[in-house]
Amino acid sequence: MPKLKVDDVEVEVPAGFTVLQACEVAGVEIPRFCYHDRLSIAGNCRMCLVEMEKSPKPIASCAMPAADNMVIKTNTPMAKKARQGVMEFLLINHPLDCPICDQGGECDLQDQAVAYGMDHSRYKENKRAVKDKYMGPLVKTIMTRCIHCTRCVRFATEVAGVEDLGLLYRGENAQITTYLEKAFASELSGNVIDLCPVGALTSKPYAFTARPWELRKTESVDVSDALGSNIRIDVRGNEVLRVLPRLNEDVNEEWISDKARFACDGLKRQRLDRPYVRKNGKLQPASWDEALTVAAEKLKAAGSKAAAIVGDLCDAESMVALKDLMAGLGATSIDCRQDGAKLDASVRGAYLFNAGIAGIEQADAILLIGTNPRAEAPVLSARLRKRFLAGSLKIAAIGPKVEMTFPMENLGAGAPTLAEVAEGRHAFFETLKGAKKPMLIIGQGALRGANGAAVLAAVRSLAEKAGVVKEDWNGFCVLHTAAARVGGLDLGLVPGAGGRDVAGILDGAGRGEVPVVYLLGSDEIDTSKLGSAFVIYQGHHGDAGANRADVILPGAAYTEKNGTYVNTEGRVQLGRLAAFPPGEAREDWKILRALSEKLGQPLPYDNLGQVRRRLVAVNPVFGTLEEAKPGAWGAFGQAGAMGSEPFASPISNFYMTDPISRASPTMAECTSVFLNGQARTGTHG
Amino acid sequence: MSQAPAEIRKHARGGEGRRKARAQPKGRQVEPGALSDVQALLGDKPRQRDLLIEYLHLIQDRFGHLSAEHLAALAYEMKLAQAEVYEVASFYAHFDIVREDETPPPAQTIRVCDSLSCEMFGAQTLLKDLEAALDPKKVRVIRAPCMGACDKAPACAVGHEQVFQATPEKVKTALAAHHHEAPKPKKDYAAYIAEGGYTLLGDCLDGRLTRDDLIKRIDDAGLRGLGGAGFPTGRKWKLVRQEKGPRLMCVNGDEGEVGTFKDRHYLDIDPHRFLEGMLVAAWVVEAAEVYIYLRDEYPELRAMLLAEIPKVEAAGLSRATKIHLRRGAGAYICGEESAMIESIEGKRGLPRHRPPYVAQVGLFGRPTLVQNIETLWWVRDIAEKGADWFTGHGRRDRKGLRSFSVSGRVKKPGVVLAPAGVSARELVEEFCGGMLDGHVFKGYLPGGASGGILPESMSDLPLDFGTLEQYGCFVGSHAVVILSDKDNMKDVAINLMRFFEDESCGQCTPCRVGTEKAVKLMAKPKWDEPLIAELSQAMTDASICGLGQAAANPVKSVLKHFRGDVL
Secondary structure, eight states, X not given: OOEEEETTEEEEXXXXXXXXXXXXXXXXXXXXXXXXXXXXXXXXXXXXXXXXXXXXXXXXXXXXXXXXXXXXXXXXXXXXXXXXXXXXHHHHHSOSOGGGOXXXXXXXHHHHHHHHOOSSXXXXXXXXXXXXXXXXXXXXXXXGGOOOOOHHHHIIIXXXXXXXXXXXXXXXXXXXXXTTSOOOOOTTTTHHHHXXXXXXXEESTTTTSOOGGXXXXXXXXXXXXXXXXXXXXXXXXXXXXXXXXXXBTTTTBTOOOHHHHHGGGXXXXXBOOSXXXXXXXXXXXXXXXXXXXXXXXXXXXXXXXOEEEEOSSOOHHHHHHHHHXXXXXXXXXXXXXXXXXXXXXXXXXXXXXXXXXXXXXXXSEEEEESOOHHHHOHHHHHHHHXXXXXXXXXXXXXXXXXXXXXXXXXXXXBHHXXXXXXXXXXXXXXXXXXXXXXXXXXXXHHHSSTTHHHHHHHHHHHHHHTTOBOSSOBOEEEEOSOTTHHHHHHTXXXXXXXXXXXXXXXXXXXXXXXXXEEEESOOSSOGGGGTTOEEEEEESBOSHHHHHXXXXXXXXXXXXXXXXXXXTTOOEEEEOOOSOOXXXXXOHHHHXXXXXXXXXXXXXXXXXXXXXXXXXXXOGGGGSOSOOOOOOOOOOSOOSOOOSOBOOOSOSOTTOOSHHHHTOHHHHHHIIIIISOOOOOGGGO | OXXXXXXXXXXXXXXXXXXXOOSXXXXXXXXXXXXXXXXXXXXXXXXXXXXXXXXXXXXXXXXXXXXXXXXXXXXXXXXXXXXXXXXXXXXSTTOOEEOTTSOOXXXXXXXXXXXXXXXXXXXXXXXXXXXXXXXXXXXXXXXXXXXXOGGGOSOEEETTEEESSOOHHHHHHHHHHXXXXXXXXXXXXXXXXXXTTTHHHHHHHTTSSOHHHHHHXXXXXXXXXTTTTOOBHHHHHHHHHXXXXXXXXXXXXXXXXXXXXXXXXXXXXXXXXXXXXXXXXXXXXXXXXXXXXXXXXXXXXXXXXXXXXXXXXXXXTTTTSEEEEEXXXXXXXXXXXXXXXXXXXXXXXXXXOSSSOTTTSOGGGSOEEEEEHHHHHTXXXXXXXXXXXXXXXXXXXXXXXXXXXEEESBXXXXXXXXXXXXXXXXXXXXXXXXBOTTOOEEEEESSTTTSOOEEGGGTXXXXXTTTSGGGTOOOTTTEEEEEETTSOHHXXXXXXXHHXXXXXXXXXXXXXXXXXXXXXXXXXXXXXXXXHHHHHHHHHHHOSSHHHHHTTHHHHHHHHHOHHHHO
């Protein structure tokens, strides 16, 4: 623990800290462009110069390890002069185009120029001009603005694990480029926009849209996967213009996936902004009263035969209201597992990512079962890579052979291999058993087949035999793909006594045994199997469910309501209203509340506070926000034959997994560029 | 290994999940023809990351350029990212990347040195004459930085084989001649053994001499690193020995400092004296492997070493140390020890930050002893003749012998072995036959491009480590360029700054931007002194490595001593 002095303040910092970090500990902010907490140290921008006693020249604080008895001065004429010199150099070639630059107002260079720059340039020569590069549909480049900090290159190679970016040539000719101008193929590519300290890399879809000071910023959580990445939603008027990551060390650090960031333009399209009722085979606009009356009549008539399926993006409030409403009808056919995953809601430890996302960094042996984290949760995949880079990690997979950002052995395609490992007949069993903190990551791909319950039981038995679940470590980790799933399981949205699950509901509907099906944002089911059932769809997008519906009750998207979400770790987080639902659409729990009124069985809550108290009453986990603890362990799954079907990842197209991203033009372009290989060439500008 | 695959290789991974496989792998496609070319060239050589530059040379030598297809194939073959291979290839001046939409350069390339000494002896005229005399479709004429032939200026290189005191006629002859035989060394292995060579190494390896004893002899002689920094050699050995093994050693033969050609000289006259010193030093620090990094401008020395090193190995003299010979690729910055280490690792030559020092964390992350060729050349003499013999030389209270590469306006330029502390005036008059006829001594560069410039009035200063710093100069690699009244100091300073602009690695802001901007400011008829002075100071204070820190020295010197030429 070196002790040093920064501007006469004595600080003690952990070994391995740099002088720059020590200055931060002392409360002194050091200007920097190339340095970033989560990337390797480049030390090339030279903006962080400070004076060090006994050193004749200023030192780069980001690259200098803190040592005992150092005396650092950050505010001396020498340090200031040196920084001014560097700033002037940076501005020599940087264009004076701040008025048309999207980084304006949130630009490190702009901000530091205010502190260290001059009000005029002493260099009259022409500025250096660099041809812009094509980096795909998400990242716009204006390379003349680049100051060669290499943050983007380091992010791509270190965090994203995609060596597509590089610094070519040398000296004044040096320039950043994707290798020969191919799209930057990473699910995390948008993060370079946040990392770029100048306006060289900006958001293509957001280009020339708004100034940061015009935006209303709302802190919320992402629902595009089950990680619950912390985000900030930027809104102007009532329009969501962009989504940015928020720091949460335990969940997403400071990254978000490209879907979380760029799918927000899907919020403007295909929206259900008024109720509809199907008349003479056609959906006709209707009043709320009419739509609710029709729905209530049908539900009342169906009584306990009614069924409900809950979608992937639902907030806990609407789910508990639906559960209570169905209970009032005496109906027990309700299911939140619309992909048919055989998750067991009775034991919390059976469906959580028990070790926590940050727990990945402690694991020393990891087995992925039926999952492709890169498509299902790219930010989690980055955490796996981070763990891999830290060294001595044994990692293997059973399931689809996927291209990860680190080397990973594929042990086999499905259940037979799992059986081998679970029964201790495979070498990897010993690896797990010998590990201090072994981890099993179980994807929905392994659980959603007909034999999902048997697979779950086999994984449970493997966990027990290999010592994956110990007193101080629970490495049994279910990776969900739906933001609503854990909340739904926590609220018990699974079939009750005599109730049908999703397959059963569809089957029953097809055979006329289920007269009414209530779809709460449920779009990932095969709607063609709904037969002649009367379908009530409540949701925000005109997607599969609405298409088949007989009554449409327009709800709110995640940016338009105050909702509670539980992520794959069991972490309860609040999404917040950033914009109002369009037209006549309403917050979802309120719709169900209104419907219950029509049914003559009003739900016992009239405001958000009361709904949330109800949540806590149903499951006390909702009483504690932002915390994730391993779930209770117990017996779950159903031992039996697992079959020999290969495990397939549930996601075939990362860019389009939910009604919002399917409506997004940006995600559509990503799909065509990255998946269908219709990359444009560099000449397309 | 060498037969062509039947079709373009499909993506090695992916495609078995539900996600559709890419129709083609990311980036540029690997073409079967290019891949078989690369496989044939590489043969069964190991596909190690650190050999990337060696393999780029193989392709460049064979095809005259690096096509995008070959780069993609090499990346595929070495399991490297295409961006990484491209980064490295584009960094070095001796590689010519040719994209699909570009035409390859002509089969032959003439590099005309336009660094200071050659410029003084008509490099620009030569450049123009050659361009006029040769067919640009067949021969490419380009300017190049110092190639270590300053005493035979102007120099140029046909391919990489140099033509001295070049004229268009000589160049045409050289173009026609082709295939140059590797010259036999002036003293080969047998001759060196005959005069008692490798006895010292034998004494070391067989335990007749202790490491401490040897270090003491070197320490007593006060031998210092002669690459330019002048770090006491014995102390360096002790420092490296203190680090936990395994340790490695690198020999810096990237003599790129403008005006320096002494390493070339010593390798030429007596290569085994150097090799013996190298193996002794490796034995002292117990380095199991030694990497000699030789600049690409000296192909004849490389050929010679390739012939001589196996003789040493065959004699069992390198039994404690495996010798690797690595080839530079045209980058002055790789003379900076940490940049050289990066280059040996097969990367771009970007200097590293200190701490940690290379003695602690060097090549492949191991503690590394880095020594200049000449430093090692002296090890045997000092060990055998004793410290007193070495320290017996010297003038003006300085001790030891120094090799000065003298060029410029003197009658007899060349490598001059002189006592430490000798003055520039003595070098001119006593060792180099005086000034050229019609030239009056006006000033001199004491230490190459980065060592600053001093006026004739200061030519009685002792030239040695630590004596010139107070005047804003240093002796560095002892490259002395003598300037006369016919030389305009502004042109000299611009020439030197242009060299730094060309050779800046581009890593840090002050050097990348500062060198380029300095050239532009200096080219103006009248210098904006305050601005140039501030720019110089920012470069000196804020650059990562010596290149940027010293690049402004000539400018500062001119402003101090030759104001009349620029203001």
